[in-house]
Structure formats: C-alpha cells, structure tokens
Amino acid sequence: MAVRKxxxxxxxxxxxxxxxxxxxxxxxxxxxxxxxxxxQIIDQKTCIGCLMCENACP
Structure with missing residues (x-):
C-alpha cells in the first residue's frame, strides 16, 4: 500500500x-x-502539492 505524502x-x-x-x-x-x-485553509489533508496556488500568486 502506497503512503500518500x-x-x-x-x-x-x-x-x-x-x-x-x-x-x-x-x-x-x-x-x-x-x-x-x-x-483560508480548509483541510491540509486535501492538498495534493501541485503548487498551482504558489505559482499563480502575484
């Protein structure tokens, strides 16, 4: 079973x-x-680490 990061x-x-x-x-x-x-962060567990938010942030 794979462990999700x-x-x-x-x-x-x-x-x-x-x-x-x-x-x-x-x-x-x-x-x-x-x-x-x-x-605001709703649930840290749902983050998939795609960095789309960080890359789009001005």
Missing part, C-alpha cells in the same frame, strides 16, 4: 494581496475565501 500549505497574510487567485485555481479546494477576503 502530506503537503503543508502556508499563507503569508502579510504579503497577501487578497486577489483570490489561490482559491480559484486550487483543484482540490483546499484553500477558500476566508474572513476579510483572505485565503
């Missing part, structure tokens, strides 16, 4: 522009729009 999503709210790209592009919807328009 865990990924850790970290959001730097100091640098965040609240543009929403990260939660719109996330294929597993691990990131969602949170309080005051800031991205």
């Amino acid at each position: 865990q990924y850790q999503v970290n959001i730097n709210h100091t640098l965040c522009k609240k543009c929403g790209i990260c939660y719109w592009i996330c294929p597993t919807k691990t990131i969602t729009k949170g309080e005051l328009g800031r991205p």
